[in-house]
Amino acid sequence: MLEELEIYARKLAAAGLCEPGAPVLGFLDDRLAFNRETPENAVLAGVFGRMGINSLLWLPLGEPYATIVDFLAGRSGGAILPRDCETRTFLHDLPVVDSFDAATLAEALSRRKSVIVRGRGVLAHGAVSPEQAFVSASSVCFACFVKFFSDYLALKREGRSDPAYEAAFHTAKSLLAPPRTVAPELAEGPFETREQALAAMDAAGKATVGLGLVDSFFGNISCNLDGVLLISQTGSSLDELPDCVDPCPLDGSSCAGLTASSELTAHQAIVALTGAGVILHGHPRFAVILSMDCDAAGCPDSARCHVDCSRPRFLGERGILAEIPVVPGEVGTGPRGLVNTLPPAMLGRRGAVVLGHGLFATGRTGFREAFDTLLTVENACREEYFRRVESFGG
Amino acid sequence: MNGWTGKILRVDLTRGTTSVETPGPELLRQWIGGRGLAGHYLDPFIHLPWDHPDMPLCLFAGPLTGTVAPSAGRACLASRSPLTGGFFDAQAGGRLGAQLKKAGFDGVVLTGRADKPVGLKIVDGGCALEDASGLTGLNRSRLLTALRWDGAVAATGPAAEHGARMASVWVDGRHGFQRGGLGLGWAAKNLKYVAVKGTGRVAVADPAGLKAAREDILRLTAASPYLSGGHGLSRFGSCALYDLMDARSMMPTRNFRASRFAPAPQCNAVQLARRFESAPHGCRGCHIRCGRVAADGRTLPDLDALSHFTALLDVADLDFAVQANALCLELGLDPVSTASTLACEAELNGAGPDPARFLAAIGDLGSGGRPDLAQGAAALASSLGHPESAMTVKGLELPAQDPRGAYGLALASAVSPRGGCHLGALPMSHEVLRKPVATDRFSFLGKARIIALAENAGAVGDSLVICRNLFYAASLEEYGHAFEAVTGLGGAAELFARAGERIRYRECLMNARLGFNATDDDLPERLFVAPGAVGTEPGVRPIPREAFLEARGRYYAVRGLDAQGLPTLEKARELDLLESYRRFKPEGPAGVAEGGEGGHA
Ligand code: SF4
Numbered sequence: 001m002l003e004e005l006e007i008y009a010r011k012l013a014a015a016g017l018c019e020p021g022a023p024v025l026g027f028l029d030d031r032l033a034f035n036r037e038t039p040e041n042a043v044l045a046g047v048f049g050r051m052g053i054n055s056l057l058w059l060p061l062g063e064p065y066a067t068i069v070d071f072l073a074g075r076s077g078g079a080i081l082p083r084d085c086e087t088r089t090f091l092h093d094l095p096v097v098d099s100f101d102a103a104t105l106a107e108a109l110s111r112r113k114s115v116i117v118r119g120r121g122v123l124a125h126g127a128v129s130p131e132q133a134f135v136s137a138s139s140v141c142f143a144c145f146v147k148f149f150s151d152y153l154a155l156k157r158e159g160r161s162d163p164a165y166e167a168a169f170h171t172a173k174s175l176l177a178p179p180r181t182v183a184p185e186l187a188e189g190p191f192e193t194r195e196q197a198l199a200a201m202d203a204a205g206k207a208t209v210g211l212g213l214v215d216s217f218f219g220n221i222s223c224n225l226d227g228v229l230l231i232s233q234t235g236s237s238l239d240e241l242p243d244c245v246d247p248c249p250l251d252g253s254s255c256a257g258l259t260a261s262s263e264l265t266a267h268q269a270i271v272a273l274t275g276a277g278v279i280l281h282g283h284p285r286f287a288v289i290l291s292m293d294c295d296a297a298g299c300p301d302s303a304r305c306h307v308d309c310s311r312p313r314f315l316g317e318r319g320i321l322a323e324i325p326v327v328p329g330e331v332g333t334g335p336r337g338l339v340n341t342l343p344p345a346m347l348g349r350r351g352a353v354v355l356g357h358g359l360f361a362t363g364r365t366g367f368r369e370a371f372d373t374l375l376t377v378e379n380a381c382r383e384e385y386f387r388r389v390e391s392f393g394g
Numbered sequence: 395m396n397g398w399t400g401k402i403l404r405v406d407l408t409r410g411t412t413s414v415e416t417p418g419p420e421l422l423r424q425w426i427g428g429r430g431l432a433g434h435y436l437d438p439f440i441h442l443p444w445d446h447p448d449m450p451l452c453l454f455a456g457p458l459t460g461t462v463a464p465s466a467g468r469a470c471l472a473s474r475s476p477l478t479g480g481f482f483d484a485q486a487g488g489r490l491g492a493q494l495k496k497a498g499f500d501g502v503v504l505t506g507r508a509d510k511p512v513g514l515k516i517v518d519g520g521c522a523l524e525d526a527s528g529l530t531g532l533n534r535s536r537l538l539t540a541l542r543w544d545g546a547v548a549a550t551g552p553a554a555e556h557g558a559r560m561a562s563v564w565v566d567g568r569h570g571f572q573r574g575g576l577g578l579g580w581a582a583k584n585l586k587y588v589a590v591k592g593t594g595r596v597a598v599a600d601p602a603g604l605k606a607a608r609e610d611i612l613r614l615t616a617a618s619p620y621l622s623g624g625h626g627l628s629r630f631g632s633c634a635l636y637d638l639m640d641a642r643s644m645m646p647t648r649n650f651r652a653s654r655f656a657p658a659p660q661c662n663a664v665q666l667a668r669r670f671e672s673a674p675h676g677c678r679g680c681h682i683r684c685g686r687v688a689a690d691g692r693t694l695p696d697l698d699a700l701s702h703f704t705a706l707l708d709v710a711d712l713d714f715a716v717q718a719n720a721l722c723l724e725l726g727l728d729p730v731s732t733a734s735t736l737a738c739e740a741e742l743n744g745a746g747p748d749p750a751r752f753l754a755a756i757g758d759l760g761s762g763g764r765p766d767l768a769q770g771a772a773a774l775a776s777s778l779g780h781p782e783s784a785m786t787v788k789g790l791e792l793p794a795q796d797p798r799g800a801y802g803l804a805l806a807s808a809v810s811p812r813g814g815c816h817l818g819a820l821p822m823s824h825e826v827l828r829k830p831v832a833t834d835r836f837s838f839l840g841k842a843r844i845i846a847l848a849e850n851a852g853a854v855g856d857s858l859v860i861c862r863n864l865f866y867a868a869s870l871e872e873y874g875h876a877f878e879a880v881t882g883l884g885g886a887a888e889l890f891a892r893a894g895e896r897i898r899y900r901e902c903l904m905n906a907r908l909g910f911n912a913t914d915d916d917l918p919e920r921l922f923v924a925p926g927a928v929g930t931e932p933g934v935r936p937i938p939r940e941a942f943l944e945a946r947g948r949y950y951a952v953r954g955l956d957a958q959g960l961p962t963l964e965k966a967r968e969l970d971l972l973e974s975y976r977r978f979k980p981e982g983p984a985g986v987a988e989g990g991e992g993g994h995a
Contacts, residue, residue, distance in 0.1 A: 001839060029843045030948040052850055052891050054843045089613045092872075110887030111871065127847045128824045129840065131831040234619050235828045248625070255625040255663050256637040259828055262617050265624035332617035333624065 001027050005035035008057070008134040015212070016177060017065055017141045018121075024058040025130055046102025047123075051109060055126035057133035064175035065141050066121075068148040071168040073118045080116065082143035083150055084288055084356045086215075088306075089331050094140055114140050135218075135235075142215035142283065146356075148172065150289045153385065156392035157295065166394075173386075179379050180211045189277060189366030197223045197230055198245060204280060204367035205238035213282040213374050214238055219358065220261035221367075223278045224271050227251060231260045231267055238282075262332050266360075269343035276346070276362035280370040283358040284378035286385050290315050291326045291353045293388065306356045307336040315353060316384050320376055326353045351377060396599040397457035397881035398422045403499050403521060405514060407583050408447055408506030412521050415503075423883065427456035427500060429483045430857035430897040432472035433904070435503050437974055440481055440904045444474040445582035447507040453548070453588065454501035455491040456859035460596035462604060463876040464611045464868075465861040467492040467678035469565070471548075474908075476582075477559045477575035477731065477770050478789040478813040481904045483856060484573050486548070487677025487685075488566030491859055493546040496592025508584035516590045517545070526586035530555060533724040533760070534564055537587070545591030551726020554581035556762035559770045560731035560791075564723060568675060568685060568693045572728045574790065574812065575770075599882025607876035611868045612681065618867035620827050621682055627863060631674070631686040632697040633663035639701065642826060642835075643927035643934040644799030646792065647705040649737035650785045650918070653796040653926025653934045657710035661700070669712055670694060682863060688716065695719035695729065701794030702733035707740065707747055714749040718756060725760035731770055732756060734791030738771040742778050788813035788914050797917055798926040798934045800825040800835040805945050806845045809915045809959075811901040818856075819848040823866050830869075838941050842948035850894030857897060896969045899954065903961050903971060907978040912959035915946060 005025035013020040025035045026044050034041050044056050061069055072080050073096040080094040087094075095108045096116045105123055108115035113136040114124035122140050126132030152169050155162055184207045187200040201221050208214050208221075219238050222231035229248045236244035248257035250268060257264050267279050294305065294313070301308040309328040315321040327345045329338025338354045345352040351361035351373045359377055363369035400422070402415045417431075425431045432452035442449045451473045458466035469491035475482035494502070498519040513526040529537055531552055541547060546566055554561035554577035561577030564570040571577075580586075598604055615621045622628050639645040640658035647655045655661075666672065667686070672694055676683030686694040695703060695715055699722070703715035722729040736752050745751070758764040766774055771791050775784035785792050790813025797804035802821035810818050824844070825835040833844070851870050855862065860873060874886035883889070905914075917937070926934030950957065954965030966975035 027840070029840050030951045052847045052894070054840060054847065089617050092610055110891070111874070113871070126831070127851075128844055129831050129833055135831065233828055233832075235831055253664055254637045254659065255630055255634045256641050257625045258620055258623065258634055258638045259826070260619060260623070260625070262619045262623060264619065268624065330613060330616060332619075333622045333628075337616055 002033060002035060005130055008130055009035055011134065012059060012138065015138065016062060017138060018059055018062045022060045022062070025133070026056045027130055028054050040100070043100060043102050043105070047106045047109065047125075050102060050106035051125065053109075053125045053127050055130040055133045057124045057130065057137050058121060059124070059137045060121040061141070064172040065144065067168055067172045067175065069116055069122070069141070069144045070119055071165070072144050072148055073116050080144065080147065082147055083292060084143055084146045086283070086331060086357060087139050087143035091136065091139055091143070094143065116140065138215060142285070145285055146288050149286075149385065150292050153289070153293050153389055153392075156389055156394075157293070159392070177212075179382055180375070181379060183207070183368075183372055183375050184210075186368045186371055187366050188368050189363070191223065191225060191366075194225060194230070194247075197225045198242065200367055201230065201232070201245060202241045204371055205232070205241045207371055208280065208282050208374065209237070209239040211375060213284045213378060215283045215285075219282040220263050220267070221278075221280050222267045222271075224250070224276070229264075229268060229271060231257070231264055233259050234261050263338070265333050266339045266342050269339060270346050270360070270362065273343045274346050274348075274362060277365045278363040278367055278370055279360060280363070280367060280374055281358055281360045282374050284374060284381070286381035287315065287353055287359045287378050288356060290381045290385055291355045306330065309355060315377070315381060320380050321384060323349060324351050324353055324359070324377055325349065326355050328355045329357070331357070395419065396597045397461075397877075398427070399495060399498050399500050399596075401499050403502045403516065405502060405504045405521070405523070406506045407504060407508040407512065407523070407585060410508070410523055412523070422457070422500070423889065424893065425897065426854065426857035426893055427459070428454050428470035428857040428859035429472060429853060430893060431501060432470055432483060433481070433897055433900050436472060436474070436481060437900060437904060437977065440474055441907055441977070442474070444476045444479070444579055447583070448505055449474055449579070451504040451576075451579055451583065451585070452501060453494070453504070454859070455495045456857060458858050458860065458873070458876055458880055459491040460495035461598055461880050462608055462679070463860075463873070463880065464608055464615070465677065465680040465682065465864045466859065467680065468859050468861055469494065470856060470859050471563060471571040471576055473576055473579045475574040475576065475790075475813075476578040480788060480811060480813065480908055480910055481901050482574035482576065482812055484571035484576055485856065485859065485862070486563070486565040486569045486571045487680070487861070488569035489546040489678045490548055490565050490590060492678045493590040493592050495596050496594045497590050498592065498594055502588065504583060504585060506583065511584050511586045513587040513589060514585070516588070518592055518594065529586050534567065534726065535724060538567055541587065541589065543589045543591075545589055547587055547589045549587035550577040550580045550585075551724065552760040553725045553727045554578050556760065556768070557765070558727060558759050558768040559773075560728045560735065562726050562728045564726055568687070569677065570723070573730065573815065575728070575731075577726050598880050600879040603879030604876055607872060607879055610875070611864070611872045614867045614872065615682065615864065618829070620829065620866050621863065627684040628674070628682050630663040630667060631672070631684050631694070633666055633686070633695070633700050635697045636662045636700060638826065639795060642799055643932050644796045644826070645701055645705045646785070646794055646796045648708045649706060649734075649741045649783065650792070650796065650920055651741070651924065653798055655705035658705065661704045661710055661712055661715070666694060666700065666712060670716060677861065680861060684863060692716060692720045693723055698794040699729035699733070702730055702737070706733055706737045706794070707752060709747045709749050709752070711749055714753070718753060721753065721756050725756070727756065727759055730793050731791040732759065734785055735767050735771040735774060738775050738783050738785065739767060741783050742775065742780055782919050785918050785920070786814050787917060788910065790814040792918075795822060796926050796934065798921050798937055801838045801937065801942070801945070802833065802835070802841040802845055804917060804921070804937050804942060805838065805841050805949060806849075808917050808942075808946060809845070809949055811905050817862050818852045819845045820852065820862065820865055821845065821848070827866060829866055838945035842945050843952050846949055846952040849898050850891070853897040854890045854894040857893065896971060899961065899965065899969050900971055900974050902953070902955060903966065903974040903978045906960050912946070912957070915959050917942075
């Protein structure tokens with residue numbers, strides 16, 4: 001188990017959420033074990049003693065997350081309300097505490113899957129596996145990143161002045177990693193065999209994670225091979241796809257896709273409607289942020305844009321951004337689910353963004369095209385984001 | 395009072411009297427409802443034979459029942475099981491739970507034995523016992539017609555009247571307390587039916603808070619591939635899992651002599667839906683609607699019934715599966731135990747798969763014609779000199795998920811207080827369905843604590859009387875918010891954490907008092923010596939015995955049981971369960987009697 005804990009510690013550092021070696025992971029079966037000895041372990045052991053859990057992750061944040069999370073936590077009034085869809089669905093809100101003591105932390109964690117300790121980091125728990133804590137903590141980072149930049153753009157759009165926010169923004173901006181622009185070589189397709197298709201999916205998944213185009217390593221990917229949709233399983237990491245792909249016959253003759261991604265139905269509909277050969281879905285941050293930027297002042301749906309927005313919109317007015325529509329839709333297949341809104345928006349286009357959620361990109365035969373869309377759109381969104389901020393006064 | 399009605403109906407069938415008990419708010423808060431409250435009423439009497447007049451039958455709703463909390467409209471029935479001899483609780487859908495609350499009661503506790511068949515009618519705070527002699531022998535459809543009741547109704551069928559230990563209690567035509575033979579417990583009391591109708595409202599402290607909690611839960615269920623996905627429960631009912639069980643080589647086949655059924659693709663949920671033009675139906679207050687009804691009106695089998703009436707019996711015939719399931723429901727038989735007993739008998743008699751013979755045997759169970767089968771697989775196999783052929787745990791036949799294919803499932807099935815059942819810990823969620831995250835199904839690593847924690851959470855869910863399916867997507871985090879909004883009480887997380895462990899540990903105490911120990915917390919030997927699937931991908935090997943025993947030992951340590959799987963004074967004291975401990979060990983060490991109920995270790 002110690003080795004497994006270290007794997008998560010390395011993944012967090014590789015994603016830039018913390019310094020290498022910083023995370024502390026604890027796991028309790030009949031005995032408690034930590035991945036390393038730290039001064040925090042005694043408090044964490046106290047949290048274990050108070051809760052019905054088996055895993056804890058203590059994540060001291062690296063930059064720019066430390067700046068971002070601390071700024072939001074300082075203004076949270078006890079809980080940060082995320083703006084992106086996935087975090088709203090799975091974490092609801094992000095509690096904030098000031099004190100790193102077992103009783104305070106356990107109390108907060110008894111109500112939510114994670115807690116932000118102001119000025120120190122993020123603590124998350126699991127009752128099944130350390131992976132739960134890993135997913136929750138990385139989702140907190142993603143949610144705060146999106147909210148921080150998104151709220152800042154809204155502030156500027158409204159012409160309001162907030163010196164503290166401006167200072168934090170410029171600090172965070174200066175600490176952002178430079179954009180990645182070089183796409184790896186990916187297989188063009190068409191694929192003759194399942195092995196070829198799986199290898200191509202694996203390579204595309206690893207590239208998506210490697211270039212930071214997905215949060216918590218999730219997202220999903222599929223490939224239509226002779227009427228069988230090969231699709232990543234629900235909760236699978238795109239950089240660990242071998243053994244995590246479900247073959248789902250498109251003729252509907254089997255329910256074996258029960259463990260497939262929650263977006264299986266959307267993928268099937270996109271394939272049926274557009275004839276796409278492959279689909280790649282990631283959560284590129286600036287694409288998500290830009291999808292939530294809207295100039296419709298006083299819109300009656302502004303509190304529920306992610307499900308109720310009825311305005312035909314695109315990510316931008318120029319270049320590739322003008323080709324990518326933004327549609328509302330909740331995760332999954334509910335009546336307001338993206339399964340209803342996304343597929344029609346993909347018709348005749350290389351991709352579409354689900355508002356506050358992520359980008360879906362297609363390719364005719366292979367992943368090169370879809371990945372290229374993902375990367376190009378994200379970089380264009382990043383550029384456009386800072387251009388818009390500048391245009392409103394910086 | 396919000397959430398609870400604060401009233402429990404007591405019915406003495408011997409005297410024909412009824413009374414209303416008003417448990418204080420602290421008792422309700424402590425034990426919540428459903429399984430927890432039922433355990434409270436059963437604990438003092440659990441040592442009695444299951445058919446003793448003083449053995450209570452406890453029918454309970456929960457504090458969320460009858461509100462808009464999702465999938466909270468179910469009811470719990472608990473007593474001592476005629477099949478396992480232990481504490482047993484079962485859940486049923488339909489309208490029973492919600493109607494009971496609306497009629498003004500949190501639960502009904504029935505004791506005594508009527509001198510002739512009776513029915514209990516409960517309407518808006520009042521109740522009456524009625525002569526049901528004219529209803530004996532009626533199957534489900536005819537009884538429903540004869541009753542002409544437009545509220546909720548629970549009743550037993552002819553199988554219970556003829557002594558079948560796998561007799562169920564059906565509810566509202568299509569639902570039921572299926573497992574554990576609780577129908578026979580009703581028959582032992584000469585109780586034929588309970589009919590309930592209520593028009594009241596369940597008081598909710600914070601309707602806006604409940605609405606917010608409900609929306610959180612609905613968003614999670616919509617995002618769940620298992621519940622709401624294109625291949626999920628909402629679309630295909632629980633049989634959606636059939637293909638996956640086969641794909642994972644976890645489909646018990648030929649009485650667990652294999653775990654892969656070659657004709658599975660012809661018997662799956664898609665074929666079932668096409669052939670029988672099924673339409674969805676569901677429990678009161680549930681948006682998932684996982685039940686399926688054929689165009690001809692028959693209730694279609696759920697996953698366990700479909701799998702056992704096909705793979706377990708080695709019959710690749712959907713018509714047979716549907717007919718056998720419908721017959722079980724008409725006669726008031728648990729399809730899982732019935733099919734498993736038939737599979738056991740077929741194995742021991744060397745008989746091949748013979749649908750007509752199987753159907754005849756099921757029919758005979760409804761008329762007392764097969765006393766050998768009526769005792770269940772364990773008794774049958776023992777009587778034929780081959781106890782190892784009964785695929786049971788604590789006398790309860792295993793459902794349609796082969797423990798060789800998932801080791802948390804194996805552990806959960808072994809230690810479950812109900813017997814061969816893993817629903818109390820939902821290991822399928824992470825070992826197969828990858829929620830909330832995937833775990834290695836062929837490893838015991840970490841499973842001891844995972845199972846213990848999940849059992850505690852399950853005990854709370856069963857006490858709130860929430861459908862277990864919802865816990866594949868939501869958790870007590872979200873239902874805690876619903877609970878706080880409904881009852882107006884704070885601190886749900888803390889309350890649940892303590893209540894879950896106490897409810898589960900009290901069941902350990904009750905079963906220990908009845909003589910259960912580590913010997914009973916075990917799986918059929920076949921699962922440790924014979925592979926499930928060889929030469930296929932994935933292969934399923936025998937469960938490694940040593941690793942299983944080690945994991946069970948770790949589970950006992952986490953649960954606070956000794957090496958024999960028996961409760962300890964120390965843990966009972968920590969959980970304020972000394973009164974229950976005294977019942978288990980009246981002659982226990984000095985200090986138990988004086989320890990009081992408030993002492994923490
Ligand atoms: S999921 Fe199915 S069993 Fe559960 S409450 Fe809903 S309809 Fe009933």
